[in-house]
Amino acid sequence: MSKKSPYFPTIDAVKAAARNLEGISNVTPLIHNKQYSSMFGCNLSFKREDLQVVRSYKIRGAYNKMLSLASAEKQSGVVCASAGNHAQGVALSCKLLKINGTIFMPTPTPNQKIERVRMFGEHYIKIVLVGDSFDDAYKAAVEDCNKRKKTFIHPFNDEKVIEGQATLGLELINQASKPIDYVFVAVGGGGMSTVFKLLSPATKIIGVEPEGAPSMKAAFKKGEVVQLETIDNFVDGAAVKRVGDKNFQICKENLHDMITVPEGSACQAILDLYNKDAIIAEPAGALSVAALDAFRSEIKDKNVVCIISGGNNDITRTAEIKERALLHSKLKHYFIITFPQRAGALREFVVDILGPNDDITHFEYTKKVSRETGVAVVGIEIKSSKGLEPLIAKMKLHNFFGEYLNDKPDLFQFLV
DSSP, rough: OOOOEEEEEOOHHHHHHHTTTTTTSSSOOEEOOHHHHHHSSEEEEEGGGGTTTTTTTTHHHHHHHHHHHHHHHHOOEEEEEEEEEEEEEEHHHHHHHOOEEEEEEEEEEEHHHHHHHHHHHHHEEEEEEEESHHHHHHEEEEEHHHHHHOEOOOOOSHHHHHHHHHHHHHHHHHHOOOOEEEEEEOOOOHHHHHHHHHHOTTTTEEEETTTTTTTHHHHHHSSSSSOOOOOSSSSSHHHHHHHHHHHHHHHHHHEEEEEEOOOOHHHHHHHHHHHHHOOOOOHHHHHHHTTTTGGGTTTTTSSEEEEBBBBBOOOHHHHHHHHHHHHHHTEEEEEEEEEETTTTHHHHHIIIOOTTTOOOOOOEEOTTTTEEEEEEEEEESSOOGGHHHHHHHHHHOOOOOOOOTTOHHHTTTTTO
16 A cells, blocks of 8 residues: 655645635735845845734635635534634635634733634634643643534644644745845644745745644654643743644755743744834744744845744733743742741842842742741842842842742742
8 A cells, every 4th residue: 555645735736825815814014124135234124914804814724715615514514723813814715605603712821812813703702711721722722623523723733724823935036126035934734834945945834833732843853743731821822732634744854953942032022023023923923933043144144034923912911921031031039038037127138138220029928926937928120141140149148048939830920
């Protein structure tokens, strides 16, 4: 029995998808960025999929897939699982194609994404919140789909979805005024990489995923798709425990490199994009920018594109984004401080221990009347990472130091 050849999208199929999407998805701009070009010594541009009609590229695959359904399948309705962006693409497609859909989303999905799904789908969709991760929602969605005999719209491991997402690559090649040397993109279906492999083979495609959810990186290392036991769901648009079989085969063949970046680095990229360019990127959308530093020497004097894949960021997450960025930059530190239980101890700590630019951002203390010392959990923001060692040295010299909590994950998780 002959082994089935792995699937790769053809240029004709991607061009057909592009025709299907005319008037449905936006042709998003490719914009040169002067600040990042200067910072990295290259010619860098952003492909702004955050300006897409659903603020992410996901409408491309969802609509192309749903348009391909037979009449009976459209009549029966569709089911999908998503952390937010695919859900919005499916919801809008449901409304445009007048197909009823049930959308399963993880319970921690940012409220901003849930409300936008409702807005796009209107009365054509029903939202079900279930589980803690995409994988939990996916399992519930598949069970519901099989039970009710509906069509499942997979967010990435589907040929029509892959071909739809790949239209981004066609657009990018047509928009570029010069040959592109590097493209940085949050890893997904892999369709875009195939377009470049066929039409611009010299371009190096760098896949990026969060350090806390390295499902594609783990698959590359083992040579086959693997199921991660646990993941960090913070980068909700790119956090899956298992990549698709089709996606793995495509990415294994076409990606020049597959890297991970810390969630804190993605958070810093979010803040920088907003502060420097007024770009609102979600964590997955900022992964491509966060990856640049790891390739600083390789991209010098090159033509580089970062795909800003999505801009569905919930403003209520801003405090956590800033916190993670500060922690990653080693500017935010948590300690257990031992205070003598006498008047003036706190004033002594502030005057003698803290530097002129240090700031207390967290303080928890309960006085114990039967003890000579009491402990407090203190969060301190410093201006330079070099200030940590002198700070700890002064704490120890004056007998204030108890424990440093940043490197104790079992305790630290309760603070962040």
